[in-house]
Amino acid sequence: MNCQCPLAPAAPSYYAAGIREVTRVAEILAVGEAMEPALALLLGGDVVAIPTETVYGLAGDATNGIGVARIFEAKGRPRFNPLIAHVADMAMAERIASFDPLSRKLALAFWPGPLTLVLPQRPGNGIHPLVTAGLDTIAVRMPRGFGGDLIARLGRPLAAPSANSSGKISATTAQAVAADLGGRIKLVVDGGATPVGLESTIVKAEGERLRLLRPGGIAADEIEAAIRMELLRGGIAGVEAPGMLASHYAPGAAVRLNAGTVGEGEALLAFGDQRAEGWRGATAFLNLSLSGDLREAASNLFAYMQDLDRSGARIIAVEPIPFDGLGEAINDRLSRAAAPRDNAQPTT
Template sequence: MAGYSNAEKKIGRASVAEILKTGEGMERALALLEAGQVVAIPTETVYGLAGDATNGEAVARIFEAKGRPRFNPLIAHVSGLVMAHEVAVFDTLSEKLAQAFWPGPLTLVLPLAKGAAIHPLVTAGLDTIALRMPQGFGSQLIARLGRPLAAPSANSSGRITATTAEAVEADLGGKIPLIVDGGPTEVGLESSIVKVEGATVRLLRPGGIAAEVIEAVTGLPLLRQAANTGANTGERVEAPGMLASHYAPNAAVRVGAASVRPGEALLAFGPNRAAGAAEAAAMLNLSPSGDLREAAANLFSHMQALDRSGAKTIAVEPIPDAGLGEAINDRLRRAAAPRDIREGRK
């Protein structure tokens, strides 16, 4: 196992996952995927738990490892537009978006092509499919496999998203055979998800591409999704990340905090501190300079670190809603939502 000493392996690590760097992991990952297994892989957004999207047993293993409800669809990842056209029907505007942002952190929800080999578990029974083309190792792996990969984030369902191989190992290491270690992810947030509907474009999930950047390509305003949606409200879940409670640490999360209460950890942002910050049980700053790109890259790893501090609540300083701040605040609101509505429980 790469990345851990023999001593570490002997002192109680429950992980059975092999951990290989990207330069060594391609052939092993490919062999496991061909055998219908699942593999954690790095992408530019977050780590994904990948399985052959045409293999029902592989897709079922993804849901099992994550503890994910099966009404929540998965994103199918492709190596290029040729593969994408084999499984989905593109309108002119969606084609334009793919040309502009692929490979990259944009997912398109499109009509499923007739006769597409995608297993129905991937789409959760919908007649649409969410497609993305990742950068780097993921794209190379898909091209070698020759089939799309279903790859939700590599973490237990509803919990904090993994942006390092170590975070994947701590959460899912005992449930999967391989983690490919590509270092910390560059973007740190999941992809933006959009759906073209006639002459309108709907933002189903804000993510790694700011809304105004997408609008600059389409020339159209992005319509926003209601904040609480999906199985939590009785509606169908159209895309991942739409459950009202998601991305949650074990600690409670309090957003927009102007002051820190006794015993709270503080997730800070920018140069100015909330009242009582000096008394916080622990503190990490997403970006001391107030840079939203840096904040996005640090969001999940900082939440995980503060969760390990033992504080029962994480207070989060206000973050602007502009640019990537929209996606950061979306994740924080869902992390702060009541936990009894996660995965559709009332």
């Protein structure tokens, strides 16, 4: 397992190690003139703020780890919570997720629209693991209007949480997005005020019942009328979708943080160009970013931890990672992975 095969597209040239990209002021373009510029940015691993019927979303290609990491960075002080994968049609949805009869009924009744369904992932669906936060499920939504048209043109799902800084109110106009994120992103697509103004409702099938994970743009009684049964509420442990408690990713192997040495039988998750003592004796080795680029490291984190977990090592030793920028989120996830399994508690 010494081969470090790339698990994400190469970073664009401006993602240099230790350099935070500075955007002068985001350009605001009306939907009628924004399609080609938006596509160009997404294909280049960048992000675009787009209108949906719920709130404005900060969109990146859900198959590109660099683009997804850019979403977390642009929102500021990020935590690795699952994101919603937005699709253009049912065919695209079925390529990335498996539908049970109840979920399919809701999709046919409410899509496109402000409903998100949490579904089992299809193996090999191409969605970057940063989108799903290491879960085996995926949150899927089909937006109306420009968002749906953009996804169809791109040919791949978009990850798109709300287009606002972490902790701030969700934006419902292009001007609100620009006032908040205008110095961190290049383009805001102006579709006017969003008609719903609330994030999507999120539900998940549990056997022959449906559970409400997050109330939103579709009232619960509308969903209950469509399925002719009451939604389950409460009793949720951990995070299953956006808008809930932060997720805890725990591999089978134990995780040891800030490792200055590598012990016998340990795998090594490295960072940068300075190695822990004894690293050549590691049973498996992967480097999140040889150049010390935190955005690249964030993009690789979940996939590399999963690969080292599959190596058979009892312990994954992790070299120190700085806390600035995306390092905060990386260390947040690693600290949860390293928490005692019997006492680990989700955090807000």
